[in-house]
Amino acid sequence: MKQIYSSFHEAVKDIKDHSTIMVGGFGLVGIPENLILALVESNVKHLTVISNNCGVDDWGLGLLLKNKQIDKMIGSYVGENKEFERQVLAGELEVELTPQGTLAEKIRAGGAGIPAFYTPAGVGTPIAEGKEVRTFNGKEYLLQEGLTADFSLVRAFRGDRHGNLVYNKTARNFNPMMAAAGAVTIAEVEELVEPGELEADAIHTPGIYVQGLIEGQQEKRIERYTVKAEA
């Protein structure tokens, strides 16, 4: 049985200054909203954050940024956030841009015990600087190293007390790989259920990757509300 936290404050209390954390989500979809809020409150500093994006100015990881808790950000797209731009230009924030598929695979590799792999993405581009290039079957590839973290904060739709997780639609995104790549993985779930309630064949993240869980209600803010006019 896994640890079930009674508060978000308790869930993040072991995260100390200078920790490396992975945070699930694509844009604002699938982010562990309440764990991020608790981190803001905890005021831990000098974090290295690995996440595809960095939230928006007033939500998600943007809140950590605003509170100057992040020293370094590793992601693929950070263009939704003005404070991000300001901090990078002011030299307050280090950023390591990584192609999205490479980022996903680096995290997957990290969680799967693979120290490095070759990928074609980025050959001949600025991100190839300083990286080994090797040719296989006439095509060039870059050597990329796997990523792990001290803590992974993920968001799932449902989770059980064994840590098994199920995600909803495109809120899955980076969460499963991050769950595996964190030394300690904390899952914020919309609904905590009893073992046996999730169909074993339909579990996305097997419980072995998860150390603790907490149930949390989500706001689920929408970045680009796009609808079709009713006929």
Next chain:
Amino acid sequence: MAVQKDKAAIREMIARRAEQEIKSGYYVNLGIGMPTMVANYIQPDKEVVLQSENGLLGIGRSPYEHEVDPDLINAGKETVTASVGAAYCDSAESFAMIRGEHLDLAILGGMEVAENGDLANWMIPGKMIKGMGGAMDIVHGSKKVVIIMDHVNKHGDPKILKECKLPLTGKGVVDRIITDRAVMDVTDEGLKLVEIAEGWTVDEIKEQTEAELIISDELLKMPSSK
């Protein structure tokens, strides 16, 4: 000189021409911006599966207001629906599909394309870097990469060059370029002009293209926006 159409009409013309690249049975990734518009013109008789790199194989139409699900977006972070028979996956799997060359076609935007198929579409030095997102992976993953963009930039300067000046997204990755004025293929011999839009002459296109153009023996007219 061709009559200047308004911006929306030009985008529609490019999107409609790009749609012709899509064959029934294709798995297709459409980039953010103008490429996303191509979906609006897919002929109903074509069975096409649109892939979104955030983990959706089978993008549907935009939702009606009552159907909006905040957990369901495309890579442009717009709310969408899933098509009938769609599948969700995580980001690593999504890019495994891409990197593993399982997609038939990717249609992306471009800032510059070189005659050897180099593509630059992610950063302008001196301007804030937003990030490459999935573009660097997608250009290596699809069986065919089509770039859609204006033929010249807002100053009237060529965007199709002998060599890209901007930092690359990918080296030698482009197969075809579709602009408001022409369609060009990257071939072993060089960049080949294969279609030309109504109202433009071959000489005008050559003038607006820094890259050396080979003129196809079977040069076709580009379909107009009508």
